[in-house]
Structures are given as structure tokens and as C-alpha cells.
Amino acid sequence: MTETANTAASQPRVEIATLIEFIARALEAAGIPPGDARRVAALMAEADARGGDAHGVFRLAQYVKQIQSGAVNPRPNIRIVGQKAGTALVDGDNALGHLVMKRATELAMEKARQGGVGWVGTRRSNHAGPAQLYTRMAAAQNMIGIYFCVGNANLLPPWGGTEALLSTNPIAIAVPASRHPVISLDMATTNTAFGKIRLKAQRNEPMPEGWMIDKEGKPLTDPKRASEGFLLPIGGAKGYGLALMIGLLAGTLNGAAFGRDVVDYTVDSKTPSNAGQSILAVDIAAFADVKTFKEQVDEVWEVMKSSPTLPGVDEVRLPGEHSEQIYRERMAHGVPLSDGQRKVLDELADRLGILPLQ
């Protein structure tokens, strides 16, 4: 993310409000009703504002393609197919994932407000942008948010294996503080994300050892040969275990795709993906005085910051701290867009017959 942010510093900026308007226009032109288009646009622009550059407007053209091919349903009936006091299963009716996950998160928070905890799973959902969008919704309501999802492409074999049967299945957790930003972890269970490998390939730079191995189990450092190898999970067998468990929690439990039936929508934009996600909201008030708890989280923040550092390290960082800095900067000055990205969006505007991004 640091690399992206540095490269981005010199690029022309687009204001968040302008970005939201453009995304909403594009989605509407593709057939999404105005209210839904604005809801999705706001979340996609928030992804860009938070530095999740590969999860925001970057995905717009792909989403439009899916809508136009019929793989994504522009007029879905998102509904609860089963629920108990603390849980629900939401059928996304193949809507844009943001709509499904927004609904699921709101429902989980409502249940947590009543019973202390809410766990909502989704099936027949789609790519919903960065996980932290949803855990942060819970944190903003004095709750802890936890999110699991089945990633959209299988790039990881089971540990010791050579068939890519697992995705980078991410986990996200957000916990609110008082004076300090939300502590927000949003991580893939692999050492790197595929986007970073593409970036290395573009720049003709080798990958560090530990990112990928080839089919012989040897380190793969040439990013141009990425298709011949596999991502490595964090901590070896442990990261594989986490990716597998997350797949069971967000996929299998919800009746969503996991394993060989995962559809990579960036390659196949015609087949519905049956994506699965799970969101968990825990009401802090069910365990502690909210004000006191948030001050204790501040204290944890400060204790971690107070650690002396290794040679060459300026300071210890908390999860979500860097993303928060980017967010504040971009909310004030706009989101940087490369010439290449702008060109893609101009072409999209042209195809859709809408006003381009100003």
C-alpha cells in the first residue's frame, strides 16, 4: 500500500464526491436503479479513499461487464432465507456484493443491538470490495466487526499440494478506540496479494522469496512466470489452515461457492459467482462500559507505540493506521488516478454514453 501511495503522490487527483457521481452514473447506465447505484458508488469510492486501490473504481469496468452479461443481477430481490435471534442467512439474488454486504452488516448490527452478537452469512453474493468497509460500519456503531469471505480466485493450493483450490480468503476485524483511529485489520491469508505481483511485473522487478513457489516447491521470483506458480500462505500450514476455515465459514456454511466451484469473475464475467461472506457484529456494551473500553483501546494503541524499534524502523504502527492517514489525506485532496486508469474510465464512459469523469 505504501508503494501505491508513493507512486500515487504525483498523480492528478479526483475529488471523492466527483468519483461517487461518476461511478453512480456508470452503474445506472448499466441498469442499476439510482438508489442502489449511489449506495455502491459510495462504498467503492470509500475503498479508494482508504487506499484499497485495487478494490475501488479499479473494479468498475469489470462490474459493468458482469451486469451487461447477465452474471450480476441489476434488480435483485435480496432476502433473508433463514434467521434466528442472533443469526441470518441472506440470499443476495446475485446482486452487486456491496448491496448484499451492506444489508448483511446492517442486519448483524441490529441483531447485536438486541442480543449482544449478530452473525449474518451471505450466499449468491458477489465481490463486495475491501473487507474493512463492513467491519468499520460496526466499529462506527460502537461494535466490533469481524468479516470472513471466500476470495474470488483460487491461487493457493492446500499446504504441500499443487492444485490451487483456495483463495486468499481474507479476514478483517475492526475495534473502535476513543482518541485514536479505529484499529482495523484487513488481511489476506497469503503473504502477498496478486495485485502486488502484477505491479512487480509491470515494473520489471523480481519478487522477494516467500511470495510464490513453483510446481517443484522452489521459490519463484520472476513475476512474469506467476502463472506457473502459487501464492504462499502466511506461516505455511497455518495460513493454509486459516484460508480453509474461512472458506468453510463464509462459503460452505452459507451454501456459497468454495473449492473447485469458485468462479473468478475477473476471468469469467458470465457465470454467476455464488460468492459467500460472513459478517459478525459484537456489541461492546454487552461486555463493558463503552467509553471505558474505548479508552482502554487507546491505551493498547499507546502501549504498542511506546515500544522501542528495530534499527531502521521509525515507529510501530497499528493495523489500520496507515489506511486512516491515506483516508484523511484523500478525503481532503482527492483520490489519485494514473493516466492508465483514467483512460480505462474514459473508454467506459464512452461505451456507456455517459459524461466522463471530470
Next chain:
Amino acid sequence: MTETANTAASQPRVEIATLIEFIARALEAAGIPPGDARRVAALMAEADARGGDAHGVFRLAQYVKQIQSGAVNPRPNIRIVGQKAGTALVDGDNALGHLVMKRATELAMEKARQGGVGWVGTRRSNHAGPAQLYTRMAAAQNMIGIYFCVGNANLLPPWGGTEALLSTNPIAIAVPASRHPVISLDMATTNTAFGKIRLKAQRNEPMPEGWMIDKEGKPLTDPKRASEGFLLPIGGAKGYGLALMIGLLAGTLNGAAFGRDVVDYTVDSKTPSNAGQSILAVDIAAFADVKTFKEQVDEVWEVMKSSPTLPGVDEVRLPGEHSEQIYRERMAHGVPLSDGQRKVLDELADRLGILPLQ
């Protein structure tokens, strides 16, 4: 664990029932009421049966020391200090952790049976053995169990730092299958556990790179110098993030120790540890037909197994598979005990004036 199991193969065995009797005798002699002593003994022996050799009878002498010094309360009033339909906070009154966690897990399952999900946190608890004991209780009731806890010793600095402010804070998840064993992940958020480092030191073997670094950030491979360095988290900053979040969920949220106030009971057996744990039970029936779900988990098992393997790898393993093999073997043939371990237990029996392990 494989190493331990191999070394163990040639050692004399003790039957599980005999081990339970001995542990219960020792705890009773230390002042634990008979019913509680048997409950804890059964869980400790299960830890040994499952191959968690550093979490079973190995800890008995330490627990007895804590009880005798007053750091652990032999006649606790474990009580619910707050609850909602889906959540509860349990005050362990400084009981042996097994008693607190058994109560917490049963409560979480009861809540899950009612509302689909139950989340129970503990404070003023103590070391409770391996996490999988509790997640497997949920799996045995057709539920998914998820467990977080604050480890008992700070061995990990925040990423980039040099002050050990975090423990190996583990996460465990168990999901039941039908024909196949429970898929059970039970992992520390560090690349290795401290017990393995002690083993390397005993054997005069170097540690592989990646286990520890020294205060300069350089790889530390001499296990005799372990006290000069730090454990490394899985996936670098990611594992640090996970350990931190788990600390917030199992410590801070519950009003339990986390950060500088963590007490390592293996060093300080006099100060109550205020240990914190969180257990989450999700009722599968709230999301799916239980039979169908468990068959789908079988399918996931088989799909992972079907992956071709890297050179030198016999077969892909599922989380918990190895532990299940050990469990079956040890339930049939008993738990191996080294001469050294047996000597420690004989001395303990002598001090307590009880019948030794037969």
C-alpha cells in the same frame, strides 16, 4: 508435533484412565474439590491424548504450585457478571482455566442453541490447556466453535518493535464433518511455539531462520540465546495484527489482562493472571441442514486430499487430521511419558503424599 510423536513412540505408555486418576488425585490433594478435580483431569488428559504434550499433564506441577501459593483459587465462585441473549461475560474467580472455559463453552452452546450464535468471554480465568478442547466441544454438538485467547507470556513485539508486548495469542476453529474427523485448526499467531525452541536447545540443534530474530532484527538460530530475541509472527505484520486483535477480543473486551499487565504464570506462580478467553459457538442448523452441511465438509476434505503434491510430500493434510491420528492411537495404547516427565510426576506425588502414577 510430529517430532514429539516420533520421540514418544519408544517411551513407556500410561493409560488415559490412569492418567486422569493421577491428575485428579494431585489436584484434590492440592485442595480442589473432587468433582472439579475430575473435570480438569479429564480435559488435561484429553490434551495429552490429542498430542498437545506441552498443554496436558506437563503443566500439572505448575498448576499445583499456583494453587498452593494462592494464585489460583481452589474453591471459586465462577459466575456470569453480565449477559444478553447471545452473549455473556464470565468471571472465573481465579479458578483453574479449564473450569472457567468449560462453563463458558457450555453457556455459548446453550445460547447458540437458542439464538443461532453464542459469544462468551472470560476474565479472571487461568491457563486452560489447548484451545481445541473447547472448539471441539462445540463441534461435537453440531456447532462450529471459534476460540481466541491471550497467551500467558509476552514473547512477541509489535511489528518493527523490540519490546515483547504480545503473546502468541492463538485462534482455534473446529468444524464437524460426517465421515471424516472434525476439521480443527488450533494455531499460535507466531511461526513457532516456545516449547519447540526449548526442545531444540535440549537437543543442541539450531533453529531454522524465521523462528526468531534478535534485537537488531537479524535471524537468531541458536536456541540457547532465545532469551535475547523475539518470536516472529506469521506473515510478518499480518500475524502481529492478528495477535493484537485477538488480544483485544479475548483480553480488553473482557476486562482481562493484555499487554504489559500479562502475568507469565510459568515464571510468577504467585500473582493471579487475570487471563482472558473468548469462545464462540455457531449452530449449524441456523444456516443449513446439518447432515447436508457435514457431507459438504466431507467433500471439502476430499477435494483438498485430491490435490497433487509437491515433490517429497506424501499427501495433503487437513487441520486436525494429525491430532486425530494421535488421539486414536493414544486412546488405544496410552500416552507416552519420558523418564524425565515421570520423575517430575513422582516427585510431585511424593510432595503431595499421594499414590504415584502407576
